Each structure stands twice: as structure tokens, then as C-alpha cells.
Amino acid sequence: MEFDLEALVNVEATFYDAGYKDGHAHGRIHGLIEGRALGREKGYEMWEELAFYQGFARTWLAIYPRNDDRTAHHIRHLLELLAQFPQVNPSATDSELDILKLSRQISSRYRALCASLGVKASREAPSVWKLENAAQTMSF
Numbered sequence: 070m071e072f073d074l075e076a077l078v079n080v081e082a083t084f085y086d087a088g089y090k091d092g093h094a095h096g097r098i099h100g101l102i103e104g105r106a107l108g109r110e111k112g113y114e115m116w117e118e119l120a121f122y123q124g125f126a127r128t129w130l131a132i133y134p135r136n137d138d139r140t141a142h143h144i145r146h147l148l149e150l151l152a153q154f155p156q157v158n159p160s161a162t163d164s165e166l167d168i169l170k171l172s173r174q175i176s177s178r179y180r181a182l183c184a185s186l187g188v189k190a191s192r193e194a195p196s197v198w199k200l201e202n203a204a205q206t207m208s209f
Contacts, residue, residue, distance in 0.1 A: 115172075122179050123151050129186065143182040150175045 126147045135141060154171060183190035 119151060119154060119175070122147065122175060125179070126151070126182065129182070140182065140185040143178060143185055147175065147178040147182055150178055 126144050129140075130144045130148070133141060133144065150171065154175070155166065155168070180190045
């Protein structure tokens with residue numbers, strides 16, 4: 070009776086490889102599902118913040134009496150920056166658009182507008198642009 074010792078030696082590696090492939094495929098599916106859910110949640114928070122800035126700027130544009138001073142310039146510039154923000158997911162080839170830089174500019178312009186109006190810059194919820202990561206802190 071012939072006994073294939075090579076097959077017996079490789080049985081553990083064979084099962085390990087099969088389990089790894091199955092686990093990887095299963096993890097990929099769950100990663101996509103969780104990634105979409107997180108993306109939806111953070112996208113909603115991002116747009117909620119941008120809508121707050123836009124509503125704030127439009128309200129002050131409607132009620133601010135002077136149209137030629139620094140405050141009016143801040144209002145118009147904030148609205149221009151908000152208009153540049155993409156409303157659809159940019160494709161991977163649209164790498165010239167720096168969303169992080171644009172979001173920092175929007176936030177900075179909002180704070181400058183609040184300072185020129187003498188209004189406290191505040192939001193009820195913390196900014197979505199500040200993401201905490203164990204390895205590094207990124208603030209948008």
C-alpha cells in the first residue's frame with residue numbers, strides 16, 4: 070500500500086490557505102458593508118456642517134446692511150467656497166481637487182466671518198473635519 074507522505078505534510082497548509090481565502094472574502098464583504106455605512110454617516114455629518122455654514126452666510130448676506138466692507142467680503146467668499154465643494158463623489162482621476170484643503174478654507178472663512186461680525190463661532194456638534202486616529206491626528 071502506497072502512502073503519500075507529502076500530502077499528509079501539506080494538509081495543515083492546505084486547510085490554512087483555504088480558511089484564509091474564505092476569511093478574506095468574507096471580511097471584504099463585511100468591510101464594504103461597514104465602509105458604506107460609515108461613509109453615509111460621516112457624509113451626512115459633513116453636509117450638515119456645510120449646510121450650517123451656508124445658512125449662516127446666506128442669513129447674514131440678507132440682513133447685513135453694508136455691501137462693500139470686509140464683513141460682506143467674508144460672506145461672499147464663504148459662499149463661493151461652499152459653491153466649489155463637490156456634491157457628488159469625485160472619481161479617482163479627479164485628484165486635483167483637495168477636499169481637505171477646501172474644507173479647512175471653509176471653516177477658516179466661517180471663523181473669520183464670525184470674528185468680523187462679533188459673533189461667537191460655535192456649532193452644537195463637534196466638527197466632522199477633525200478625525201482622531203491612533204497613529205496620527207488629521208484635522209480637515
